[in-house]
Amino acid sequence: MPGTTAIEAVGLRKSYGDLRVLDGIDLRVPRGTVFSLLGPNGAGKTTTVRVLATLTPPDGGRARVAGHDVVAERARVRRAISLTGQYAAVDDLQTGAENLRMMGRLSGLSRRDARRRATALLERFDLAHAADRPAGTYSGGMRRRLDLAAGLVGEPEVVFLDEPTTGLDPRSRQELWRVVRDLAEGGAAVFLTTQYLEEADRLADRVAVMDGGRVVAEGTAESLKSRVAGHRLDVVATDAAAYERLAAKAGTLTRAHAAPTADPGPRRSPESLTLGVPTDGGAPSVRALLDALDPDGTDVARFAVRTATLDDVFLALTGATTAKEPARA
Incomplete structure (x- = not known):
């Protein structure tokens, strides 16, 4: 139900050797909203996403996603979420329709239901005209939309987008913004990490700023801007x-x-x-x-x-240097 909690984290901690990447993270994200996590490289954004998406176990603290514990109920969490990273993970040799039908079958849908779901998603993401073309011929924006569509085959309750518009041109970025707002209006919780501050300003209902493994500020974009200047x-x-x-x-x-x-x-x-x-x-x-x-x-x-802009917030609340996060897997 919109307004109920989709993501809740309390005191999340994660270290790699002597490097503490997360140092007591507290977050709460309601359903039907877009939540944006900002911070410089190495602030802990990607590690936070990996912990919440069950890809990396926390060293301490607790987190629940879609009502399930990320450690004790990993399988249930994974069935309830979608994760899209910086780079589109689609099969270039398959057509757009084939990519989505394959994801439907892997999600347990029948052939008929997988075909219906693929057709509906191709229409929703404005890809129907290219449904029968190999994904390798798609533009960057089209590949990103196809990747996001693939993640929605199972109708997830929570959608994690880790810097999804990296490398996209302005038109493709705006098209993806529209899709993100549509997801939230449809009742999903969207957890967005980005280094494009305009993106967070335009999309997010709430923004958290990370630095050095901690959340240093959280609120609406307007409240954060007024806090800085x-x-x-x-x-x-x-x-x-x-x-x-x-x-x-x-x-x-x-x-x-x-x-x-x-x-x-x-x-x-x-x-x-x-x-x-x-x-x-x-x-x-x-x-x-x-x-x-x-x-x-x-x-x-x-x-x-x-x-004041979120650029002012970013510069005022984050340090010039932060510890580098481990490379993405």
Whole structure:
């Protein structure tokens, strides 16, 4: 039922030798929602998915997926889930229809039911026109949709998508976004890991940010953005010397003019001579910041006030370096 818990994890821990990859992860994902897990490479995202999908046993803590314990009831969990990784796992020599019929038979469907399910999924994923073509002739976006369709043959309650749009062009990415929203609206829980922050912003009902094996923040995209900074004043310096002068002043000034945030420090981009300064977005605050940064009006070439993005959240809440996760199997 929509709203009931599809995934629940409490205190999940996982280490490889002396490397602690998960350090007490707590998560809860309701049915009928999209949950996105963000974090830099090595933060623990893929290991979290592997534990929840029963591919890797945890060292501690507990987790239930679709109502089943991931350790004691692995077979039941696997019957209730679908897992799609970064790379499409389809048979290039078989047609799209043959791929889906094969998955149906492996899932225990009769020949007739496997054929019906394949036809329905090809229509749903806009692949009917290519049903009889070898999958090896499909574009990247079509292969990704076919891979996702194959995972839905058994009508899973929980769908794990581990960076599913990696390498896709913008049009193919948007097509996959539509499919993800349709899955959630149909009652499935979608657990999405991604490094495309716009993707999480567009799709996720809730977002968790991981760093160093821990969840460092969780909430809606809007609540996380307001936690870091409601708005940001971006100033572009006239030259490198002006940028250094502006940067030297910014650290102390932002604390006086920014709204309360998790990270009130400036966002620096010396390559583009741009300095991002948190602000409450009000005209008095912006004017005061500009006057304090550039009282003579000679160092700032142009400026813009922007709403905070998940990029700001990511940069504020995650460290510059993290331990590297073991390679994917």
